[in-house]
Amino acid sequence: MSKVKISILVLSCLCIFFFSLFLTPSVMNPFTLNTLDRDILVSIRLPRLLVAALMGIALGASGAVLQGLLKNPLADPYILGISSGASLSAAMGLVSGIYLFGQFSIPFTAFAGAAVASLMVGAFGWKGGRLLPERLLLAGVGMSFLFYAALMLLISISTHEGMRRAVLWIFGDLSMADWSLIPWGVLFIVAGLGISLSRARALNALMLGDELAHSLGFSVHRERLLLFTSIALMTSASVSLGGTIGFIGLLMPHIVRFMLGSDNRILIPVSALCGGAFLCIADTVGKSVLSPVEIPSGIVTAIIGSPYFLYLLRKKDVLGQ
Amino acid sequence: MRKARVVLSLAVLILFSVVSSSIAETPGRIISLAPNLTEILFEMGLGSRIVGVTQFCDYPAEAKKKPKVGGMSNPSPEAVVTLKPDLVLMTTDGNPKEFGERFRKLGVKTYLFRAQRLSELPHEIRKLGMALDAKREADALAGRIENTLKKLRDRKIAKPQKVLFIVWPEPLIVAGPDTAIDDSIKLFGHTNIAAGTGISYPKYSLEEIIRQSPDAIFIGMGHAEIKEISQGLLRKLGNVPAVRNHRVFFLSDNLYRLGPRIIKGIQEMAECLK
Numbered sequence: 001m002s003k004v005k006i007s008i009l010v011l012s013c014l015c016i017f018f019f020s021l022f023l024t025p026s027v028m029n030p031f032t033l034n035t036l037d038r039d040i041l042v043s044i045r046l047p048r049l050l051v052a053a054l055m056g057i058a059l060g061a062s063g064a065v066l067q068g069l070l071k072n073p074l075a076d077p078y079i080l081g082i083s084s085g086a087s088l089s090a091a092m093g094l095v096s097g098i099y100l101f102g103q104f105s106i107p108f109t110a111f112a113g114a115a116v117a118s119l120m121v122g123a124f125g126w127k128g129g130r131l132l133p134e135r136l137l138l139a140g141v142g143m144s145f146l147f148y149a150a151l152m153l154l155i156s157i158s159t160h161e162g163m164r165r166a167v168l169w170i171f172g173d174l175s176m177a178d179w180s181l182i183p184w185g186v187l188f189i190v191a192g193l194g195i196s197l198s199r200a201r202a203l204n205a206l207m208l209g210d211e212l213a214h215s216l217g218f219s220v221h222r223e224r225l226l227l228f229t230s231i232a233l234m235t236s237a238s239v240s241l242g243g244t245i246g247f248i249g250l251l252m253p254h255i256v257r258f259m260l261g262s263d264n265r266i267l268i269p270v271s272a273l274c275g276g277a278f279l280c281i282a283d284t285v286g287k288s289v290l291s292p293v294e295i296p297s298g299i300v301t302a303i304i305g306s307p308y309f310l311y312l313l314r315k316k317d318v319l320g321q
Numbered sequence: 322m323r324k325a326r327v328v329l330s331l332a333v334l335i336l337f338s339v340v341s342s343s344i345a346e347t348p349g350r351i352i353s354l355a356p357n358l359t360e361i362l363f364e365m366g367l368g369s370r371i372v373g374v375t376q377f378c379d380y381p382a383e384a385k386k387k388p389k390v391g392g393m394s395n396p397s398p399e400a401v402v403t404l405k406p407d408l409v410l411m412t413t414d415g416n417p418k419e420f421g422e423r424f425r426k427l428g429v430k431t432y433l434f435r436a437q438r439l440s441e442l443p444h445e446i447r448k449l450g451m452a453l454d455a456k457r458e459a460d461a462l463a464g465r466i467e468n469t470l471k472k473l474r475d476r477k478i479a480k481p482q483k484v485l486f487i488v489w490p491e492p493l494i495v496a497g498p499d500t501a502i503d504d505s506i507k508l509f510g511h512t513n514i515a516a517g518t519g520i521s522y523p524k525y526s527l528e529e530i531i532r533q534s535p536d537a538i539f540i541g542m543g544h545a546e547i548k549e550i551s552q553g554l555l556r557k558l559g560n561v562p563a564v565r566n567h568r569v570f571f572l573s574d575n576l577y578r579l580g581p582r583i584i585k586g587i588q589e590m591a592e593c594l595k
Contacts, residue, residue, distance in 0.1 A: 025526065039560055040528050105549070106491070156395075173492040175527055178553055292529035293518050296492070 005260070009270065013277045020049050020284040025291035043179075051177035051185065051241050052283045052297070053276040056248055058189045058234035060275020063249030064256070064268045065196045068203045069227050070133045076250040077235040080121050080136070081143035082114045086239040088147045089113020091154050107181055107240040114236030117143060122228060131224045172245040172298025174283050185241045192233035193272060199226050200264040207264075245282075245298045247305035248275045254312055278305075347454040348407035348430075354396055354420075355412040357580035358434055359384050361446060362410075364581040365458040373404045380582070398423055408432055408452070414579065436579055439504035443467045462581060469584045473591060474508055482511045482536040482594060485563070488522060490540065490547070490554040495525045501579050505587045511594060527554075531561060537594060538563040540571050547571065568593075 021041070022028050028037050062077040069075075078084070093109035121143050125136030196203075202223040205213035210220045238245075252275040253267060260266055282300040289295060352373035353359040359378040362371055374387045375396065390400040393415045401409060401424065409424055412434045421431045432452050436445035443463035450459020484506050486496040496502035497518045506513045514533040515525055538561075540551055548571060558564045570593040575586030 025528065026532075036531065040531055043557055044528050044531070156392075175493055175524070176491045176553065178557070287526060287528075292515075292526040293520055293523040294526050296524065 009273060013273055016277045016280050016284075017049065017053070020052075020280050021045055024284045024288040047179050047182060048174050048177040048283065049280060050182055052174055052279045054182070054185045054189055055174075055238040055241050055245060056276035056279030057272040058192065058238035058275075059245065059248040059279075060252040061193050061196055061268050061272035062231040062234040062238075063251075063275070064253035064264065064271040065203065065227055066231050066249070067253050068207050068264055068267075069224065069231070070137050071207060072137065073254070074250065075137070076246075077231060077238075078244060078246075078249065079144065080140035080231070080235070081117050081147055082121070082232065082235045083239050083244045084144045084147035084151065085117025085120075086110040086114040086236065087244065088151045088154070089116070091151055095154060095158055104180070110243075111236055111240035114239050115232070117147065118232035118236060122232070125228075130221045131228060133224070136228070172243045172296050172301075174242045174297050175287075175294055177242065181241060185237050188233050188237035192230040192237070193268075195226055195230035195233070196268055197265075199223055199230070200268050203227060203264040203268075207262075243298065245279060246302045247309070248278060248301060251305045251309050252278060254309070258312065258315075346407075348452075350405060350407045351453070352390060352401055352404060352406040352409045353378065354390070354410060354416050355393055355414070355434070356380065356384075357414075357578040358410045358412060359387075360578060360580035360582060361449065361462070362453075365450070365453075365455055365462055367453065367455055367458070370453075372406060373401065380578075396420060398427060402427055402429060406430075410434060410449075413437060437501075438499070439470070439501045439508070439579070439583070442579055442583070466581070466584055469588075470508070473587060476509065476591070478509050478511070478594070483514050483533060484511045484537050484539065484594070485514050485530060485533075485535040486539045486541065487551075487554075488541050490551040493525050493527060493554065494522050497521050497523045501583060502576055505576060505583070505590055508587065509591060509594065527557060530558060534561050535563045536566075537568045537570065539590065539593070540569065541577060542571055542574050 022030050028041065033041065059077060063075070066075045066077055066080070067073060087110070089112055090106050090110040092113075093105060121136065121140045122131070124139030124143070125131055125133075127135060202213070202218045205216045205218050206220065206223060206227075213220050213223070235249075253271045256267055256271045256274055260270060279297065279301065282304060283297040285304070286295040286297045286300040349370055350372045351362065351367070351370050353362055353371060354375055356375065356378045359371065359374050360380055362368060363381050363384065368381075368383055371384075371387055373390045374384055375391060375393050376389050377393055378384045378387070388400075388404060390404070391397040394417055396416075398420075406429060409429055409431045411421055411431055414437045421433065424431050432449070434445055434449055436442045443466050446463040446466070447456075447459050450456045450463075453459075486502050486506065488494045488496055495515045496513070497515045497520050498513075500521050503513050503516060507516075514530070514535050515523060518525070538558075540547060555564055555569060563569055570590075572586065572589055572593075575582045575589065577586075
């Protein structure tokens, strides 16, 4: 990959960051900030932008890893049931009325649910000491349905007036982004990203087939387990930061593959970067278009993302590689 | 002459049929498909005529003992028909229209309560009273509401305040225009900072609250742990006058239902804004 392309990419990401921070929903001059502006900038815009970037990075990277791991172009990190597990767990926490962790309660229960869901899907995908991709995929789809049905059951029998609104949170809401969660998000997402980047070469080999990977000196099952762990870490952290944001995990890796090819050593970091930038854009659009009314970012990503995805789908060289 | 007699007898016949259909017998078995309607019925002393309510009808305590027919948006037609009601009361504010059609096809009579705003409440209660053959009780209740509203409206306020009513803190949903809550805020001449959004219950921008700097913030008790859930939000709004001057109030659910209790809710709000 050429240095020019990388520089353009990094530069545009910085521009997007600057744009979202200072220009929307209302313009602020970074050189003449009054107290009110500084307050808004530090306690609202900056944490929100960081959460958007973190979630986008996590989803972009885990999407790229998962599509390679399952050798399936339509794999999305949420397909593993991690997000529906998180949603169910957060909703159960709300219904039970247990607020052990104060304002951390919802993110904490969501993370616990995501972690349990990952372990269960991993256990179902595990057979004879090996993690089998097809089993993993189907187990994820099955678990998703189960969790989702349980969530719907909970919603339909609950008379909690707050419950319905609280569930909105699950469908992607960045407006409550807060400094207190960011260190945890960074910890899990950087760990996951680190694992996946260090295993990128192994993933390249795995995509050529198990035997070839084995002959290239990779321990196939160990690599798969590590890669799955990295996806679980990143997706769980992202769901507990701001709920379920669709399309980035599915869309970003394809766009990047289209531009730069499918070498995972480049695909994973660039998908992460583009995912982060894309979610920042989507969130900026969502909070500016109807300001002061906000449109949840999950809706914006899908509205911008779906037409582009369909356009890519028409170009068969993207999926046919 | 003969022609005139025929016309006259026809007219009498038509008049008689119209009168007899309008003085249908008093509906003795009523199903209420909304919590505010249940409260209105109990307040009018018609509790004994209620044979079914929704799972959300939890006030007054007797309402909880009535048979349930499901939720507001998904009542079970079978449960409704089984209870053999003379009349099913529905509201434009929460019951899907299709259910009215569905019930009529099943041979169940329905009545649609159309009040969505504070000003429409007394008139709609009177209309409901006619339909339930309880004109006196409805008049009394509507009159009580009108009197209290008038007294509250005439009360002089020292200084108009900028007010925000938070329905749910995470994600931030507030009461916008065209809601009974907005009406209640405006009743005393205060301003609802979310009135210009054009959406009844918008998802509101945190940044905008800081810019608008409301003098008082109300948080509705939609959930038992609302105080805990609101902590994070209030910390972010630490520099807003309402939070800095300890003028954040948690209101009971009285304001949420367009029924007799809303008067109490408005009085609570007035006390806080003194």
